[in-house]
Amino acid sequence: MxxxxxxxxxxxxxxxxxxxxxxxxxxxxxxxxxxxxxxxxxxxxxxxxxxxxxxxxxxxxxNEELPKESEYHFDYQDVSSAKEIHIIGFGPAGMYAALRCIELGYKPIVLERGKDVQKRRRDIKAINQDHVVNADSNYCFGEGGAGTYSDGKLYTRSLKRGDVRRIFENLVFHGATHEILVDAHPHIGTNKLPKIIQRIRETILNYGGEIHFETKVTDFEIKDQKIRAIILDNGHEMAVERVILATGHSARDIFHLLDKKKIEIEAKSFAMGVRVEHPQHIIDSIQYNCGMERPDLLPAASYSLVQQVKGRGVYSFCMCPGGFIVPAATEDGEVVVNGMSPSRRNNKFANSGIVVEINAEEDLRSFAQYGALAGLEFQKSLERISYTAGGRSQTAPAQRLTDFVEGKLSSSLNECSYQPGLLSAPLHSLLPKHLGSRLRKGFQAFGDKMHGYNTNEANIVGVESRTSSPVKIPRNDTLEHPQISNLFPCGEGGGYAGGIVSAAMDGERCAEAAVSGI
Structure with missing residues (x-):
């Protein structure tokens, strides 16, 4: 029993x-x-x-035997001679699309602009230490996508989009710990995720799939409302039958390409703001009522906050207890921040994005000439402001939290986990009024909800701009683009996911749709 x-x-x-x-x-x-x-x-x-x-x-x-193995089985088979499905992008959506293609008996051909996880490390080190941004290999681009070297949180609300448990079991199959199957807020950690991603790559290759790194798609050859060929940056053309587009929320060149070729795209709601960082012991003390010392059995405390300010949501995003703030720019001339946590979450800082909902009609009027790309251009404008305010390097503009709320420049800053360094700047006046004023009132409200949150010991760092894609690539009931019948927009870049798990589930769905009818 x-x-x-x-x-x-x-x-x-x-x-x-x-x-x-x-x-x-x-x-x-x-x-x-x-x-x-x-x-x-x-x-x-x-x-x-x-x-x-x-x-x-x-x-x-x-009086019952314990189960000896998982009820989930992944039936991979040799597809080296099977029909091909081309997948652009090797983040969670692209990876799981490729795995699902193999299960269904089709050969995935993956094209990834970035490098594999081992080579990618050197480019990430160059951002942190030398302030050099490789536009194709960074915290956003490369094997595993933005999740590989940014965190590895597995939170999702997308329970209706597929089998969440199946995604988790597959991660365990490829080396994740069983704890992710039971924890209410599962997390792998940026130190462990690369090895799991490497094993997923090995599975795809061992069963006959192909993965081409440092292979950038620059154009599509379209005929009779279908993509007939993919053109690469080296001039090579690849004939294609079905294309899954899983390039992520930061592949701006792809959005520009679609817009240039008159392939329908749409503006999409998103959010922007800053990243706030506290000493972890402050968050522990607030959440656990434990004073300066957290009991050994308790993990580094997290929080989730939301407040309506002038009709918009101001909320915490991608909260990283025991984590680091990292530089997530994808081009020189911009500063973007994100957060990550190692598996043990044992760093002495806690950071979180604090962002504001962006209303396209009200907030993006001055960018209206860009049409569906208005939000993308707004993102870029704030990232360039941050780059200039930080001293024209990957040094990030920052303020003490209390100074930001009070609207005054910080004479000094707290110690911070952000490796490229901080420079004091008046973020309260650099951010657009509709963004900055709501953030300030949001922080005041958060201080009322978490006594001790609004402290002079916390920094805010700008700018947190890549919460999600500002562009949506439409698709119909068969998951194909309404104009291009063999194009399957997928994952965060298409506007259909918001993290590792939901992107992976969408990748599987798109793979199932892509092979249907071949």
């Missing part, structure tokens, strides 16, 4: 005795000797009250 139960275990109880089998036996009034084991189905932390509580959902095996 297998029984599912819910247990609430206080932090003191967990510290005293973490044995879940004993707790399950007591809860069920059952002889512990009859319980062959328990499987944790879900684990979360409730820190809303003074005493922190661990919530467990358990499957209790009473």
């Amino acid at each position: 297998i029984k599912e139960i819910q247990l609430r275990v206080s932090l003191p109880e967990e510290e005293q005795d973490p044995n879940l089998t004993k707790r399950a036996a007591a809860f069920l009034v059952e002889d512990a000797s009859k319980i062959n084991g328990v499987v944790v189905l879900r684990k979360s932390i409730d820190a809303r009250k003074k005493v922190v509580v661990f919530n467990y959902k358990l499957a209790v095996y009473i």
